[in-house]
Amino acid sequence: MPTLNESDQSDGAALVTSRSGKLWSTLAEVCALLRLPVTHAIRADDTHFHHMHYRTGQRIHSAGQPFEMLYVVHGGFLKSAMIDDLGNEQILSFPMRGDVFGVDGMHNRRYGCETVAMSSCDIILVPFKTFTELGKRYSELDVSSYEVLSRHLMAEQARVVSLGSLSAEARVARFLLQLSDRFAQLGFSGRRFNLFMTRAEMGNYLGLTLETVSRTLSAFNELGYLSVDMRAIDILAPEALRTLRRLPPSHQRTARKTAPTGQQ
């Protein structure tokens, strides 16, 4: 598999979905991937987890389908989306290496959303049963697995804040910075990277239209905050992006007594 499709990271994301592709991962490997502490006991554990390989466009699970697995991304890029009753898609997250997805199925034993591969993907399967059993066997793991869920929750909260109170420009800026951080964490360049989603998908994720996203990117380009050529992004002024003024500052008003606004 010499070439990846367009969602290939220029730097070397290719190694993530390397040619041979592992078939099994140990518990310790999975923990490391999830940035969880790996104790001796865990390192000694002989549980193995199966890998699955998906290609662009393939669906890993759909909404409503019985919940049996958690999924850990070993490589590749995906999108999780809810499809409402009218068939409208709302993208919830773009899982990538080190992320877990399928979590929302725990509640009523059915997945609440669907997840689709946006590039070649290497996914580790974690049967929910195994997951809970391991939590019981290794107490340190138990707490950790709550953390994984909690992490998800924090991410959603951040989304809510973003959607609820930021201008279109600020949302796009933040999104790019998040991607940048994420890529940097994974060992890629946080400065230069390729978007693996379309403008429409970005807009959908951010609660904007594709036109607004496109215009905003053009504006950033114009201002010299970044350079953009189709999917290729080069972040030039991260600070400028980070400090982009928030929403036309209405929402401040609810915060009165509790938090004296230090700023103008």
Added chain:
Amino acid sequence: MPTLNESDQSDGAALVTSRSGKLWSTLAEVCALLRLPVTHAIRADDTHFHHMHYRTGQRIHSAGQPFEMLYVVHGGFLKSAMIDDLGNEQILSFPMRGDVFGVDGMHNRRYGCETVAMSSCDIILVPFKTFTELGKRYSELDVSSYEVLSRHLMAEQARVVSLGSLSAEARVARFLLQLSDRFAQLGFSGRRFNLFMTRAEMGNYLGLTLETVSRTLSAFNELGYLSVDMRAIDILAPEALRTLRRLPPSHQRTARKTAPTGQQ
């Protein structure tokens, strides 16, 4: 404590924070409150949980504070909010009877948001340590506690969908219906109830301004969908509210191949 403040539910919410107020709850009681299955073993458990009483305006926990407890609402109404670096408040949820809050602290052992009582509140304290230990002792509980988290997650996802793709009118309508359902679940009237938050707080929660909320409510009143007099709501046409047209239908466009839109 004969009278509750304005957030009192006309029907009889008073009993929720009854005069004496319990001091301790058993594990079985807490599980029941959380709508988790109660097994024999759990019923036999002798762990007891302490209650705390808060009055309007008191803060239960703040952001950044070390995480030690989970909180279960036994009675009363609260709000959880994130305060960003500029002192802007973003309301994340309005916890009420049967809800858990403080969950977002698991991740990095610090609460990510603050929670304030909006009425007299009766809160059950669940030390996180106890929580995880119980999960280990009763395997059925372990799964259940994941469910509690997962439930949270679903709620956040629904919020995201709402904020990302619904018009102001639809957001307000949905919000009212959610409240209605919630009250009905708790044994109050789902039709007639009192809002326990200001317009500003509603707006903040929904990503709108207080003026927009006010105007929207007036419009619904005008249309006969409901009657509103300050905090007092009477839902007259739930169906009309439920089927309010979604956002100026752009976002549909991302959904093409995957989900052929069956509607017009």
Added chain:
DNA sequence: CGTACCTTTGACTGTCGTCAAGGACGGTGG
């Protein structure tokens, strides 16, 4: 080489935020 999709850009429109004024309610103190 043609088709399908993605992206950009422009012109226009509408929803919702902004600013402002006025009224209702509830608590407090004279």
Added chain:
DNA sequence: CCACCGTCCTTGACGACAGTCAAAGGTACG
């Protein structure tokens, strides 16, 4: 009891940000 105040709610007029509609060029792929 009434005046006074702060907070909350409503309504109007206005404007802007972002959505809508449309057209055209670019890129990928068969």
